[in-house]
Amino acid sequence: MRIADIGTGTGILLTDLAAKLPKSVQLDEVPEHLIGAYDLVSVRHFAFVLQEHELQSAVKNLFRLLKPGGYLQWIDVDVSSQRIEKARPEINGEPQERIMNLFRGNDTRLSSAWVPSLSSRFSGAGLINVEVDQRNTPHYIGQQLFESGFLAVEALTRNNHLDDDKAREIEDIFRDSARVTRQGSYAGLTRYTVIGQKGL
Template sequence: MSAPEYVFARDYLDNNRINLQHYLWVEVFGYLLHPDIPLQNPNLKIADIATGTGTVLTDLSRRLPPSVQLDAFDISFQAMPPRELLPPNINLHQWDIKTDIPKEFEGVYDVVHIRQLTFVLLDDEIETALRNVFKLLKPGGYLQWADVDVHSLRIEKVNQESSTAALEKIVEITRSADRRLIPHWIPELPTLFEKTGFKDIKSDTRDASGYMGYTFHECVLMVHGMIVQNSRNDEVAQRLRIAFPEALKETYQGAYHAWTRWTVIGRKPE
């Protein structure tokens, strides 16, 4: 049996997770689009790939003139609000980043934004995805890709005597559910940008500490619940059901998962 196209559930709980992570992410990094990306042109064309709930574009719509074109790309728009509720300058286009781009979108965009494809692309799919995205950009256009390095995981705790065994366990179990949950390509993004042909590459890595890290952790805890719901492996789901309540207890005692998050930008040569 093949794996579902999306590891998580497209429902109101997952939508809330995505939306909360967006605002936490912007708070931790201090920007939605990197300060080096020029945004003065009132006729900018911006694409958001794997847009999910569309929260990146709806947030941009409040920050940029209504003349800016904001295009959402995804394989499904089930997670987005009804079209009637979206700003009029947001357009929806169905596209899978793993496939070649439609000809009408080649060289169209000043900025392409991508975030949180960590659990979507396998290690052997990332180079093709980057080449596809490169084609979307105008000469001189910018790509911003933001993601979390799952292999940077560590456990922080306010009480050094507290147990973290269950928090460690749920990560081990979840990673065994789907190989998309253990990608290695995130720290390689700067090198992959260069290999694709991008110039002026910059990397920004941030760790969310204190209450912000704890809030991120509680948000990400929903992922484990969705693995229980979506896993095709009954053994994995059952093991998580047993371990998850103990992981919650450890969380409420002040222990939490922490990760390093990356934002990488690059410019397509003129």
């Protein structure tokens, strides 16, 4: 079985699989002779990378990697579904809204809304037997992800050479957000897993 892991990042999927698969498994670049050579193409977390106008072309290129009968699997979050979830209604989610607004800024990738359309994009590219699994972030994962996101926001703001007033404002937002996160508030997202098959 040949697997193409697109957007490998740390390589965790292949690293985990390597322990379970034969020693002949290796990481490949995608030279021309491997077009049409993969049983499975796995894609994860491109919602912040691809813009909507790039999506159909990306799906078509991924389709080309598949053997007849092969599968394309895409796991991503719907950025436009981002919302504040609370363990209790009385928790004030406003500090976290402010953090989310820091992220959004003017970059359209941080407010993309194309992930729910993946299944129709798969069908449009010629994939068949398309299935979708849609799930909301469980609270125990959402809180951890939101806390981890603090580090990213802090790094982004620190590297933007902010004036003292803006830096203090951001410190206040972080402190307040950390407090309400510990109380049970977090940013929730909807995760999509879309699978489609290339015809024989």
